[in-house]
Amino acid sequence: MNIGPIDIDKPLCLAPMEDVTELPFRVICKRLGADIVYTEFTSSEGIIRDIARIMKKIEICAKERPVAIQIFGGRPEAMEGAAQAIERLNPDFIDINCGCWVKNHVARNEGAGLLRDLPLFESIVKATVKATKLPVTVKTRLGWDENSIIIEDAARMVEQSGARALTLHCRTRSQAHNGFADWAWLERVKKVISIPLIGNGDLTTPEDIKAMFETGCDGVMIGRGAIANPWIFRQARHYLSTGEIMPEPGIEEKIQMCIEHLRLNVQYKGERYGVQTFRKHYAGYLRGLPNITSLRGELMQCTQLSQVIDHLNKYLESYHYEKV
Ligand SMILES: Cc1cc2nc3c(=O)[nH]c(=O)nc-3n(C[C@H](O)[C@H](O)[C@H](O)COP(=O)(O)O)c2cc1C
Structure with a gap:
């Protein structure tokens, strides 16, 4: 799977998670076999104002590469400014959060709020892509709710706007973290785009990870499963290459x-x-x-x-x- 110069077969990615995937946890997951790690989501408005507390969230180090800085925002101008400011930190790529379900974010058209407004979603992706030489990727959900699943249109738009990969958390915004992630959508979305597709949602065992790859997605992203067990990356890689379950760490x-x-x-x-x-x-x-x-x-x-x-x-x- 390629994202700009990154070329990794079947990457196991550590999901961005607020207050969890800080630099120390990313370094540990990397050591335990994560192929790509992401910072927690960070406000583009905070980045353009160079607020120290916000900038601390996107500190990265050489040991964790390849690493993506994830940003969010509801104003294309702020996303443009943030992407430019991030270039000097030199992450391997920038990921745009278009999936956060939290009320005050969606009220400002940030995160999953963009799923209600595809033209704004498109402007956000285009402005970010245009502002930087770094590859830009997008992480999103299926749609706002079960009656407005728009992921196939959104995926096409994301590709046409210049994003280099799409991560899909297979839930709607209204599900937040409840119910089940519907992996059947990965197969459908894979058919409508040619950029890499990274699947996300409910991966807690090596067997789950193998099953998600069988949907045809190019990479997988693990969130809560890595908080419960940071060894999951090593265990999954072993299982994918040998078919055997590794013993638990001592x-x-x-x-x-x-x-x-x-x-x-x-x-x-x-x-x-x-x-x-x-x-x-x-x-x-x-x-x-x-x-x-x-x-x-x-x-x-x-x-x-x-x-x-x-x-x-x-x-x-x-x-x-x-x-x-
Ligand atoms: C504590 C926590 C914080 C999260 N923060 C972010 C975030 O900053 N950016 C983002 O894109 N998703 C965030 N998410 C969503 C995860 O990246 C992921 O999409 C979701 O948890 C589903 O994957 P999982 O079932 O493997 O946990 C967060 C999830 C949790 C549990």
């Missing part, structure tokens, strides 16, 4: 990866905020390990890196002690 590897990820988070955000915002990741790293209820409670109380590391090391020691 307890040492899980604890060591958790500590490494936390250290990166602290480096990136400072100690207090880094430890506090890491809490959402414990469930994924501790998944499947024995007797973790009290450990989880203790980790939730920690405010310092050394406290977390102590708790995790003590847990590991007691695990080995009880085994002997």
Whole structure:
């Protein structure tokens, strides 16, 4: 699959996720086999005003390449300015979010709001493509609701407007994250475009990933499945190439990866905020390990890196002690 100079067969992409796919998590997923990673969605209005808090969201590093910066907006002029400003950060490509379902965004014609207004959607894509030499891609949904599924028209328009790939979260805006992603649409959309199609929605196992590739899509994108299990990329690649399910990572590897990820988070955000915002990741790293209820409670109380590391090391020691 090609996006500009990127050429990867059947890429496994890490989905953009607000407050989750920050630089430390992207680096960890990359190490565990993600082929392409995306920043969380970032406001074009914030980028053109060079707001420090917003610019922090789109910091990228060499270790995570290829990496896309995802932006959103409801004004073509702001998208144009943001695309120009992003060029100096030199991501591998820019992705446009046309799928966020959240009320205050759609009210400003941002995200999935564009699914109600194809001419504006088109202007947004065209303005972004025209503003930059970087490849531009689009991530969207099936349509506004089940009565207005317009993805085939939208997909054609996205291609004709110069986008280099389309990611489809196979839900409507009104579904938000509820119900099921309807992968049958991938096959239909694949028939109407010649740019690469990346499928997204409800991938949690290597078997799911294989099944989604069987719809004919060129790449797949994993969101919540990677929060629950960042090893999913390695497991899926192994399954796709051998047909065998890899054993789960061992307890040492899980604890060591958790500590490494936390250290990166602290480096990136400072100690207090880094430890506090890491809490959402414990469930994924501790998944499947024995007797973790009290450990989880203790980790939730920690405010310092050394406290977390102590708790995790003590847990590991007691695990080995009880085994002997
Ligand atoms: C916590 C969270 C934050 C998200 N933030 C974004 C975002 O910033 N940009 C975006 O395009 N989609 C965002 N999404 C949607 C995901 O990228 C993805 O399309 C959706 O979760 C479906 O994929 P999944 O079933 O693999 O999770 C977010 C989803 C979650 C759960």
